[in-house]
Amino acid sequence: MIVVFNTLSRKKEQIIPVQDKQIKMYTCGPTVYDYAHIGNFRAYVFEDILHRFLEYAGYHVIRVMNITDVDDKTIAGAVRENLSLNQYTQKYIDGFFQDMESLKLKKATYFPRATQHIPEMVELIKKLLAKGHAYEKAGSIYFRISSFPDYGKLSHYNFEQILSSQTDEDEYEKEQAQDFVLWKGSKDEPFFWETDIGKGRPGWHIECSAMSMKYLGETFDIHTGGIDNIFPHHENEIAQSEAATGKKFVNYWLHCAHLLVNGEKMSKSKGNFYTLRDLLGKGYNPIAIRYLLMTTHYRDPLNFTEKSLRQAENTVSHLQAFYQRVCFALKKPGMENKEIEIFIDSASKGFYDAMSDDLNISAAMSEIFKFISNINDFFEKDMISAMDAKKITKFLKKVNEVIEIIEPDIEELSEDKISLIKEREKARKEKDFKKADEIRSYLSTQGILLEDTKYGTRWIRK
RNA sequence: GGCCAGGUAGCCAAGUGGCAAGGCAGCGGUCUGCAAAAUCGCUAUUCACCGGUUCAAAUCCGGUCCUGGCCUCCA
Numbered sequence A: 001m002i003v004v005f006n007t008l009s010r011k012k013e014q015i016i017p018v019q020d021k022q023i024k025m026y027t028c029g030p031t032v033y034d035y036a037h038i039g040n041f042r043a044y045v046f047e048d049i050l051h052r053f054l055e056y057a058g059y060h061v062i063r064v065m066n067i068t069d070v071d072d073k074t075i076a077g078a079v080r081e082n083l084s085l086n087q088y089t090q091k092y093i094d095g096f097f098q099d100m101e102s103l104k105l106k107k108a109t110y111f112p113r114a115t116q117h118i119p120e121m122v123e124l125i126k127k128l129l130a131k132g133h134a135y136e137k138a139g140s141i142y143f144r145i146s147s148f149p150d151y152g153k154l155s156h157y158n159f160e161q162i163l164s165s166q167t168d169e170d171e172y173e174k175e176q177a178q179d180f181v182l183w184k185g186s187k188d189e190p191f192f193w194e195t196d197i198g199k200g201r202p203g204w205h206i207e208c209s210a211m212s213m214k215y216l217g218e219t220f221d222i223h224t225g226g227i228d229n230i231f232p233h234h235e236n237e238i239a240q241s242e243a244a245t246g247k248k249f250v251n252y253w254l255h256c257a258h259l260l261v262n263g264e265k266m267s268k269s270k271g272n273f274y275t276l277r278d279l280l281g282k283g284y285n286p287i288a289i290r291y292l293l294m295t296t297h298y299r300d301p302l303n304f305t306e307k308s309l310r311q312a313e314n315t316v317s318h319l320q321a322f323y324q325r326v327c328f329a330l331k332k333p334g335m336e337n338k339e340i341e342i343f344i345d346s347a348s349k350g351f352y353d354a355m356s357d358d359l360n361i362s363a364a365m366s367e368i369f370k371f372i373s374n375i376n377d378f379f380e381k382d383m384i385s386a387m388d389a390k391k392i393t394k395f396l397k398k399v400n401e402v403i404e405i406i407e408p409d410i411e412e413l414s415e416d417k418i419s420l421i422k423e424r425e426k427a428r429k430e431k432d433f434k435k436a437d438e439i440r441s442y443l444s445t446q447g448i449l450l451e452d453t454k455y456g457t458r459w460i461r462k
Numbered sequence B: 001g002g003c004c005a006g007g008u009a010g011c012c013a014a015g016u017g018g019c020a021a022g023g024c025a026g027c028g029g030u031c032u033g034c035a036a037a038a039u040c041g042c043u044a045u046u047c048a049c050c051g052g053u054u055c056a057a058a059u060c061c062g063g064u065c066c067u068g069g070c071c072u073c074c075a
Helices: A038-056 A072-080 A085-102 A118-130 A159-164 A206-216 A227-245 A276-281 A286-294 A306-331 A338-356 A361-380 A386-403 A415-429 A433-445
Strands: A003-006 A011-014 A022-027 A060-065 A134-137 A140-143 A180-185 A193-195 A198-202 A220-226 A250-256 A259-261 A302-304 A448-453 A456-461
Touching: A003 A250, A022 A038, A022 A206, A038 A060, A038 A220, A038 A250, A038 A259, A038 A276, A038 A286, A038 A338, A038 A386, A060 A206, A072 A085, A085 A276, A118 A134, A118 A140, A118 A180, A118 A193, A118 A206, A118 A227, A140 A227, A180 A227, A206 A220, A206 A227, A220 A227, A227 A250, A276 A286, A286 A306, A302 A306, A306 A361, A306 A386, A306 A456, A338 A361, A338 A386, A361 A386, A415 A433, A415 A448, A415 A456, A433 A448
Parallel strands: A022 A060, A022 A220, A220 A250, A259 A302
Antiparallel strands: A003 A011, A134 A140, A140 A180, A180 A198, A193 A198, A448 A456
């Protein structure tokens, strides 16, 4: 049983999919006017862990991540650089996919782009117009929130509160200041579409309703995003979608908390604004960034500092070193050790149980670290045989399908390096430590770290 | 002003009525030719603060302080 915190009810709820063993999930993706920053990636890493854990738990996940390639900022960027909208956004779309690879973010099943789904949005808007949930004013089309009594159910703002809220927008043409735009009419804007509902471009919210329902159906399981999306974006998605279909739009809404940098909101003016590229440029390990972003529970604020990133780098390299140590034992003859299986079962259960409880990753990781500590004890006594090592690597690879912290493919050493290691062992026996140290430091420059144990020398890749 | 989170060791971070997980860093021991790695031990009598309930509170209740977010650009 997997339980998640649903923003709609503000309670933890058991996930029961619309269709047995299949989860349909929508995540708000990037607006491609610039490279994504680590705050954005906190959300994407959270969604990645959710996606991967659902698969680990045996669900078939169908996931959509949209790409917003038309909005005020992308338009402004394209105009500034005198490019077409597609030319301008392509650079950032490519950048986003590169960044996803750096952080080992699993690909969604679909990455629909707003500009390629204008007809679907137009259809949805027509439906809303026909049902009286939308109206046209001066070429633009607005959603009439007074026609949707559930408005506010996700953000838990009450209707009066929303209606009385101040807005400094110059939106006098709307019936009510809080109505939001579905379609922005265009007179002399650089980018527009000619459609049945007029010349213009879509409002921000409509793409997510149109694209999610196209790929996932009118009612689907999970919708995720950052908490700042709760209002107005997700609230508006619910209004548009449920007003159009008369059906419940999404069963589980999951939102992750913000990332702070040195205790403050990240902003360009404060100079604490990091893109993933900035951090990689400083030489940080992308896997450590992934680890740091995922190890604070997704509903708690995460305070990002370079100090904690360096700590994460150490943790990640210890994990990798452990994995390599196990791999090194894959060729070691010896008896099977029954206790190993008990440790695996216990860690496996502990990991699953923790993750099932609203993705409690810290508790889940602590199971893994305790497991490692137990196994290291056996290494100390030289009691890990090939059969044991095989089981351990199998378990670690399975868990790694969720956490993606370990690099599972270890390259074999070349023949000449293996003979160098043998040569060094011989030198050590002959007390020729000068030669032994030379070989060790040479191999170190080749990225090979030697560990002399009382049972012989083993190597790991740095 | 309304709504929502958070405050646990030097740092990061679980735990939400029954002896305070785990990681990083540090110190001491073992191992080692020296290292590295590993390992053992130590590092929070106390969970922002003040009251209350209870046999028992980090956890529940009331209040206070601090930090952050949302309230129509936002992950």
